[in-house]
Amino acid sequence: MLKWYEILRGIMLVMLSKIRIVLVETSHSGNIGSAARAMKTMGLSQLYLVSPKQAIDEQAVALSAGAEDVLNKAIVVNNFDEAIADCSLVIGTSARLRHLQTTLVNPKECAEKALIHHQEGQIAIVFGRERVGLINDELLKCRYHLHIPANPEYSSLNLAMAVQLVCYELRMAYLSQKKEIKQISSIENTYPDARELTYFFNQTEKVYQRLGFIKNQSVIPKLQRLYQRAEIEKNELNILLGMLKAVEKRLD
Numbered sequence: 001m002l003k004w005y006e007i008l009r010g011i012m013l014v015m016l017s018k019i020r021i022v023l024v025e026t027s028h029s030g031n032i033g034s035a036a037r038a039m040k041t042m043g044l045s046q047l048y049l050v051s052p053k054q055a056i057d058e059q060a061v062a063l064s065a066g067a068e069d070v071l072n073k074a075i076v077v078n079n080f081d082e083a084i085a086d087c088s089l090v091i092g093t094s095a096r097l098r099h100l101q102t103t104l105v106n107p108k109e110c111a112e113k114a115l116i117h118h119q120e121g122q123i124a125i126v127f128g129r130e131r132v133g134l135i136n137d138e139l140l141k142c143r144y145h146l147h148i149p150a151n152p153e154y155s156s157l158n159l160a161m162a163v164q165l166v167c168y169e170l171r172m173a174y175l176s177q178k179k180e181i182k183q184i185s186s187i188e189n190t191y192p193d194a195r196e197l198t199y200f201f202n203q204t205e206k207v208y209q210r211l212g213f214i215k216n217q218s219v220i221p222k223l224q225r226l227y228q229r230a231e232i233e234k235n236e237l238n239i240l241l242g243m244l245k246a247v248e249k250r251l252d
């Protein structure tokens, strides 16, 4: 049977695959290629293109620099609604969103939302047109609005660079979760459980009594405290049990 942390690890592994990057009416195929590259470096692979102005051409492939697989499986759709139809969390991005106080998130917060949501369903992060971004009607269809807090006097990033920053934060969120799960699972593998410790303390008491060392009740609790403080690992406990066994053998 799978342990709980193995199940959790399995769930985590699908996080990035649940997130799609949607580019709306992109004018330059080079930006599509660069966005694919940005995605692949961060472990994302689902690219949706809403009515791109240029097809995936040589320029796109050249700028994807080896992320051709992302381009090859990119899904081209006719309109915004089609790209997000099966998504239960849609986040729209824009260079000028400061007025949207309540739904505004930065890239890190966006990644946190994605992390929480990915078990519920598909997630779309939508990027706008190079010149005019996303239109109001499209922004209204997004639950959260992501703004990269850039220089207020010059806040518009290149499309693929915005994709890179957002995907980087998604990766950071994913990695930090993975690390946490690894730490928890290694604790489970390393340390003996309470039952194993109790067995060890009982054996200790038994052997030391036979040796005539333990004569009163106060020694074992003291030894228990000592061993607890030492944070004995499983393999160390096995050595101690082996020592007790060797002593017992001699006594027999």
Ligand code: SAH
Binding pocket: 093, 094, 095, 096, 126, 127, 128, 129, 130, 131, 132, 133, 134, 146, 147, 148, 149, 150, 155, 156, 157, 158, 159, 162
């Ligand atoms: N003049 C447009 C800029 C478009 S830049 C506008 O004001 O929205 C192309 C796309 O890159 C944007 O639609 C958005 O998806 C992304 N982008 C660029 N700068 C951004 C920023 N500071 N925060 C969030 N997204 C940004």
